[in-house]
Amino acid sequence: MLCSAILALFFMQQPPADTIDWDEEFSVETVERDPSTGEVPTDPYDQSNANAGAVPFEGESMAARFGGQDGIRRIVERFVDLNFADPRIAAIFEGHDEVRLRRTLFEQFCYILNAGCDYTGRDMRSSHEGLGSRKADLNAVVENLQQAMHEEGVPFAAQNRLLAKLAPMKGDVVER
Amino acid sequence: MNQLLRYATLPVALAISHAPVAAQDALPEKEAVPQPSSIGSFTDYNAKLLLTNGVSAIDGASGGGISDWATIAGRQESRGVGFQAHVTAVLLPDYLYQSHGLSVGIADRLELSYARQNFDTREVGAALGLGRGYTFNQDIFGAKVRLFGDVVYGDELLPQVSAGAQYKRSLDGPIVNAVGAAHDNGLDFTLSATKLFLSRSILVNTTARLTKSNQNGLLGFGSHANDGYALHFEGAVAYQFSRRFVLGGEFRSKPDNLGLGEDDWLDIFAAYAPTDNLTLTAAYADLGSIATFGGQRGAFLQAQIAF
Numbered sequence A: 001m002l003c004s005a006i007l008a009l010f011f012m013q014q015p016p017a018d019t020i021d022w023d024e025e026f027s028v029e030t031v032e033r034d035p036s037t038g039e040v041p042t043d044p045y046d047q048s049n050a051n052a053g054a055v056p057f058e059g060e061s062m063a064a065r066f067g068g069q070d071g072i073r074r075i076v077e078r079f080v081d082l083n084f085a086d087p088r089i090a091a092i093f094e095g096h097d098e099v100r101l102r103r104t105l106f107e108q109f110c111y112i113l114n115a116g117c118d119y120t121g122r123d124m125r126s127s128h129e130g131l132g133s134r135k136a137d138l139n140a141v142v143e144n145l146q147q148a149m150h151e152e153g154v155p156f157a158a159q160n161r162l163l164a165k166l167a168p169m170k171g172d173v174v175e176r
Numbered sequence B: 001m002n003q004l005l006r007y008a009t010l011p012v013a014l015a016i017s018h019a020p021v022a023a024q025d026a027l028p029e030k031e032a033v034p035q036p037s038s039i040g041s042f043t044d045y046n047a048k049l050l051l052t053n054g055v056s057a058i059d060g061a062s063g064g065g066i067s068d069w070a071t072i073a074g075r076q077e078s079r080g081v082g083f084q085a086h087v088t089a090v091l092l093p094d095y096l097y098q099s100h101g102l103s104v105g106i107a108d109r110l111e112l113s114y115a116r117q118n119f120d121t122r123e124v125g126a127a128l129g130l131g132r133g134y135t136f137n138q139d140i141f142g143a144k145v146r147l148f149g150d151v152v153y154g155d156e157l158l159p160q161v162s163a164g165a166q167y168k169r170s171l172d173g174p175i176v177n178a179v180g181a182a183h184d185n186g187l188d189f190t191l192s193a194t195k196l197f198l199s200r201s202i203l204v205n206t207t208a209r210l211t212k213s214n215q216n217g218l219l220g221f222g223s224h225a226n227d228g229y230a231l232h233f234e235g236a237v238a239y240q241f242s243r244r245f246v247l248g249g250e251f252r253s254k255p256d257n258l259g260l261g262e263d264d265w266l267d268i269f270a271a272y273a274p275t276d277n278l279t280l281t282a283a284y285a286d287l288g289s290i291a292t293f294g295g296q297r298g299a300f301l302q303a304q305i306a307f
């Protein structure tokens, strides 16, 4: 008797209205990716090669040691893969726009190595603000870059020459 | 830990003979994604870049083999407490030097170190009337503070600069006094600057040391004729062949308070990290004249573990 009353009440319930926007209700922000580039739009900023944070190499020799744009692209792809998969630092990268990072990092390295690109990303300070990364995280990133350059066969001295361009950025990319 | 012990007992010579080959294939072609390693709540993963904690100098401080650098021991950065332990032997024509020690690096800021030096005089002991195999011993307690700068990052012209002090205590008071030393213990003060010039793959260190030490303190401190502090210089230059392998040379000037013809020191060294926590160092060292016995050149060998 009681059982059938409960069942009856159960079936009399209104189904939840499908007009409720549950994302809105739980303030979930949905990312709208650009349909052609697959990137999440950023707040506007001034585009300039100066945002790359380093003076590029002169001549072609560095670009050649990195295998030109093709080599640089492979290095950046592997570098980003390693960073997102690295348990030491994955939490910092998680949820950030990987598509954009692959493009801007490629542009930055290609620009600095004088391999024929312009850098269109943000400057190092504003793009790393609030990430809370420490010097230890930077070391992890450097190790991953070394690994990616090594796999591409970049001679160690040339690897260091690129790192020499990046090393002065520490104050901008590390907060603690 | 078992694995560590196994590595620690690897014959040093074997690793050295492999070093040049290893320099090229120091990293396997496709290395798995790095895994964090931690030995406790004090330590992070290996937070420092390989070899940037230096090796253990004979004074126990981190640096090269015979000179102290501005580096901080252990593989931790700003949040961690790192550890470093080493065993060193120097095989000389007339003597056998051995030392071991432990150091702690706190937040990549403060380094505290302890080293025990044992200097076996072998046959010379008999010639000097001390008895064959007489062994000089010394304890060294060191503290070093990183003042500013970074070995790797920041402006290439701004080195990492550290200041240090070392309290040295000879355990052979009556004998070093008999040799003419004024004291059986003393303090050294150091100021070091170290930088890895990435654009050239060259690491440079310079250290200024105020000291009274005779043969590093093994023969006491100062003399009755000459008991003042003197300013001495230590330099090191090393070329980085890979993340795991460097080759370099060092120089260390020393006083001659006892008038025994004490010489400056020189070496050529190779340091190799077969694993992330083990560093093997081999050097050819020229320690000149020691207690009037000249031509003390020989092999410096060290195994160090660091976390």
Ligand code: HEM
Binding pocket: A089, A092, A093, A096, A097, A100, A101, A104, A105, A108, A120, A121, A122, A123, A127, A128, A131, A133, A137, A138, A139, A141, A166, A167, A169, A170, A173
């Ligand atoms: C010198 C070293 C570094 C360089 C050259 C570098 C370069 C870059 C570049 C070019 C971008 C893209 C900027 C843009 O979107 O306009 C970026 C973004 C980013 N970087 Fe770095 N980076 C460095 C160090 C680090 C470190 C140490 C971390 C943390 C472990 C890190 C984490 C990130 C993250 C999470 C983003 C995405 C930010 C966002 O989505 O807004 N980076 N970096």
